[in-house]
Amino acid sequence: MHIPESLQDLADSEAVQFLKRPKTIARIFAGVFSLVVFSSLLTDGHQNNTESSRLHCVLNSNSTACGFAVGAGLLAFLTCLAFLALDTHESRIGSSRFKTAVQLLDFILAVLWTGIWFVGFCFLANQWQHSPPEGLLLGSSSAKAAITFTFFSVLVWAFQAYLALRDLRNDAPVPYKRSLDEGSVALTTLSPPSAASPVNTPPAGPNSLNYASSALSPYLATPKAPRLAMMPDN
Numbered sequence: 001m002h003i004p005e006s007l008q009d010l011a012d013s014e015a016v017q018f019l020k021r022p023k024t025i026a027r028i029f030a031g032v033f034s035l036v037v038f039s040s041l042l043t044d045g046h047q048n049n050t051e052s053s054r055l056h057c058v059l060n061s062n063s064t065a066c067g068f069a070v071g072a073g074l075l076a077f078l079t080c081l082a083f084l085a086l087d088t089h090e091s092r093i094g095s096s097r098f099k100t101a102v103q104l105l106d107f108i109l110a111v112l113w114t115g116i117w118f119v120g121f122c123f124l125a126n127q128w129q130h131s132p133p134e135g136l137l138l139g140s141s142s143a144k145a146a147i148t149f150t151f152f153s154v155l156v157w158a159f160q161a162y163l164a165l166r167d168l169r170n171d172a173p174v175p176y177k178r179s180l181d182e183g184s185v186a187l188t189t190l191s192p193p194s195a196a197s198p199v200n201t202p203p204a205g206p207n208s209l210n211y212a213s214s215a216l217s218p219y220l221a222t223p224k225a226p227r228l229a230m231m232p233d234n
Contacts (some may be wrong), residue, residue, distance in 0.1 A: 023087065026156055026160045027080045031084075031108065033149045034073045034074070034153060036079065036146070037069055038073025039073075041069045041142060041146050044139045045058055045143070046066065053088065058131065059128055060223045063193060068120060068123065072116055103167050107165055110158075110164050118154045123220075128143055128144075128147060131143075
């Protein structure tokens with residue numbers, strides 16, 4: 001294991017460069033926000049009120065709201081861990097198709113989680129608005145923390161979707177492109193012709209004919225008729 005000898009070597013190490021990436025920072029923040037959401041409602045999300053000893057959800061006594069926050073937070077946290085593990089092995093992925101598939105999956109999940117957290121924020125905020133604060137003994141701070149970090153999760157997952165879309169656009173270009181050539185669509189390569197294979201350019205002129213390969217010229221040439229010679233009469 002290589003031990004850095006100075007702070008400059010430590011700053012230039014692969015681990016520090018990986019942690020400084022915007023994608024890595026966004027995944028860490030998304031994982032922390034998800035951890036706060038599901039842990040706060042998992043520990044203090046169910047409390048008893050002053051009239052009964054039965055446990056109720058602090059969000060308007062709606063168990064669906066607490067279950068949604070705990071389940072979504074746990075799944076989002078596991079998603080962040082999985083993609084962080086994939087990011088550490090990104091340089092070792094040799095197949096461009098597999099890399100593109102991972103980037104596409106990252107974009108789809110980021111957009112999906114953005115929508116889930118937006119709906120969750122609206123749902124949790126609505127349930128908290130209809131919750132009677134005087135009936136709760138504890139749990140109000142946990143509910144406020146869950147709603148706040150749900151809103152932050154919307155922003156950070158939207159940023160991850162933007163980064164995933166940028167990676168898809170900055171992927172390796174396709175080696176062929178479509179071009180319009182005299183009214184017909186043709187496939188042309190992007191690389192310039194090498195010196196080993198020069199391109200035959202037809203000579204200018206309306207009546208001039210040129211063939212692409214000189215090997216076909218003996219077969220395409222019109223045979224000439226033999227000439228008749230007059231023999232002298234002895």
